[in-house]
Amino acid sequence: MQESRTILCSRCEEIELASYFQKEMHVLRVPSGSVGPARDAAMLYSLTDLRRTSDTCVLCGLVMGALLRWWGLANWLTADKYVEWANDAPGLDSNPQIFLYSYLYAEDQSLGSKASRPNIDLNETLIRQCFRLGIALRGQSDQNRPYLDHAGDIQLLSTSSPLRGSKLTFHGRIVDPIRANIQLARKWLDECEHGHGDLCEKAAHFDDVAYTSKAPRNLRVIDVNSMSLVLLPPEAKYIVLSYCWAQSTRSFTTTKLNIADLQMRSSLSGVWDLLPGTIQDAIDFVREIGREFLWVDALCIIQDDDMDKEEQILQMDRVYDNALLAIISAPAAEEDSTRYDGLPGYRLSRRSFQNTARIHGLELCTTILNVEQVTMTSPWNTRAWTFQEGLLSRRRLFFTELQLYFQCTCGVFCEDVVGEGKSPSAFVYPGTSLWNIGGLYNNLTHGQKSNGQGLSRSKFGNPSAAFEYYRNVVERYTSREMSNQGDALAALEGVMSILRTTMNTEFIHGLPEVCLDEALLWHQRGPHRRRMILPTGNLGVGFPSWSWAGWNVLSNYRAQFTRYIRREVDWYLVNRDGTGFKVSLPHGSEPSKPFEPSKHEDIRPQGSPPAAFLNTLRPREEMTTQDLRSCSLACWTSTATFQFLGDTLDLGERSIDWPDHEAFIISDQESQSVGTIFLEKTWTDMIEQNQHRGLEFMLLSRSNMVDDIVSVDEGVFPMDEWCFVNVMLIQRYADEAARLGVGVVHELAWISAAPEAALLRLW
Secondary structure, three states, rough: OOOOOOOOOOOHHHHOHHHOOOOOEEEEOOOOOEEEEOOOOOOEEEEEHHHHHHHOOHHHHHHHHHHHOOOOOOOOOOOHHHHHHHHHOOOOOOOEEEEEEEEEEEEEEEEEEOOOOOOOOOOEEEEEEEEEEHHHHHHHOOOOOOOOOOEEEEEOOOHHHOOOOOOOEEEOOOOOOOOHHHHHHHHHHHHHHHHHHHHHHHOOOOOOOOOOOOOOOOOEEEEEOOOOEEEEEOOOOEEEEOOHHHOOOOOOOOOOOHHHOOOOOOOOOOOOHHHHHHHHHHHHHHHHHHOEEEEEEEOOOOOOOHHHHHHHHHHHHHHHHHOOEEEEEOOOOOOOOOOOOOOOOOOOOOOOOOEEEEEEEEEEEEEEOHHHHHHHHHHHEEEHHHHHHHHHHEEEEEOOOOOOOEEEEEEEEEEOOOOOOOOOOOOOOOOOOOOOOOOOOOOOOOOOOOOOOOOOOOOOOHHHHHHHHHHHHHHHHHHOOOOOHHOOHHHHHHHHHHHHHOOOOOOOEEEHHHHHHHHHHEEEEOOEEEOOOOOOOOOOOOOOOOHHHHHHEEEEEEOHHHHHHHEOOOOOOEEEOOOOOEEEOOOOOOOOOOOOOOOOOOOOOOOOOOOHHHHOOHHHHOOOHHHHHHHHEEEEEEEEEEEEHHHHEEHHHHHHHHOOOEEEEOOOOOEEEEEEEEEEEOOHHHHHHHOOOOOOOOOOEEOOOOOOOOOOOOOOOOOOOOOOOEEEEEEEEEEEEEEEEEEEEEEEHHOOOEEEEOOOOOO
């Protein structure tokens, strides 16, 4: 750190720096909570001038460093590259200006004590507050927009002289660039294990615990003291490792041939040099923090034994849910993926990512990104299996190339900020390094429900909340990559095991039965290919076209909620011997707007399924787990024919989200616009070759929520509540059909197309 005899430019000399860390100054806080510079905030310099003064002025240099660090692991890691980028960035004027302000970064409450302050009442609540120096980057013509202006932070170090003798929580800490602070990690684990109680042990909202996993069966673990594979003793605590196999050129695994040898004492010492560095480091780490057992998939599952693999895959929820801690190896993406053949910061050095300065007795440093931002570029964050490993784990210790992060249900700890001793109810400004978006509680208060992305063990309050969480899981999971495409459902089985209880539903090839009408309305977000491989552990049945699992593509749900869907068809599950089971769907949430039948056409298919099919039906409760894993989906619905004329809607700014798709206008036989469907752009060529080819659609449900990407001739088809029906474009094979896409059609157009009732079996 630079000495106290600092060199400051004339503008920085005039700044009363200490006051910025004592209260909020020159800050604008909008209703959403975002902060930025108020109109009375003083401009420091333009960005170009700041770059010039940053070489000689200590504070300007620190501000420049803070701007760089805010963007983390981006390609520009030099000041010159940053200035070049900012001057060309969309939404910013050339040579934007720098503003300084201070804002409340963290706040915590704790009961006072006579020992610390003898003149206060025992029941008086003490409030600890911590402020940071905020840096804004704004063009000269910009309006106040805090969520965009905020471009960096400077924090006061806990070693700063004004803080001596004070509570140091929330102030900065210097990170050792060479080795991770393992003793600090041990302290975090102890604080969570013994201080957070049921919030982290049960991962649920106070007393509302719906899911409690059983102990895993026949779980092999590594005994790090005997260096061998053993069966986990009853009630014993263990740690799991979550990592990417591709991080190492070494790939030693347990097989049927070597399993007996690996159960002998010191057997792992004999093959030590064959183990990937990440596994070596994990074993040493577990031993270093005084724990005994470690679970690693490559060693604790017999990799060439299909029965053993299936047994373990089907209990992943138990394995991770019961683990004391998950060690997560999350190095940044590198051209050489084996650069981090080990836990970053354990044996391998890390990148130095802090700028520091001492100014007028204040010891200051730049901040480090939060765990979500740091792991965003990590290969660990791109793999399908690691998605559920992170979600299922109650406590996660991230080894990254910047610092350690410990994340649990209700808190985050990291090396660059003193967070030890903070209460679960502490407020932390969103996006900063102690922020806990990956847990259940961002800022926990009594009675507050989940507002993070963590996997709760509590039942959802209503079907809409349940489906909203499910759709978030699908969108995040389908963005991941997998080496074996057959794992598309197996790699999410642990998460679905918990959701079965919290959503009160079974899953049908990845879709929740309780809200099947909504779950069928997923969309593909990129070039897509069918998964023609058999699912891992399945009984000879491939992935169906109607499930997102049947396609190798990012999938999402476009503004569909249970309160905006009305059931119009009957669904059935058919097992391999032809026995049918009617899907039992609840009434769901209270609709967003009352549905008045007198104002709408009756679009339900007329009649009923053939008697031969009805005679096969059995009570739903007789359906076995194996039936669910291998069943097909049947529907008593109706179908109608429409056409594409090649017309598409202008997506405007939304085209960024749909670069490979067009919003094709669906037309009736009179060439009137009756609806819209999103399909790949390759459909354009097919349409041009045969413009008026009849396309078959099947009825799915009625919708009261259609976004503005829809086209109808309103003079013929008036817009009204519940006037659209959700339809599936299908490829028909007699009484069987495959999904090509889903869209919406106006109800009057559907009736005019003279739909025909049909029992279709989807595959």
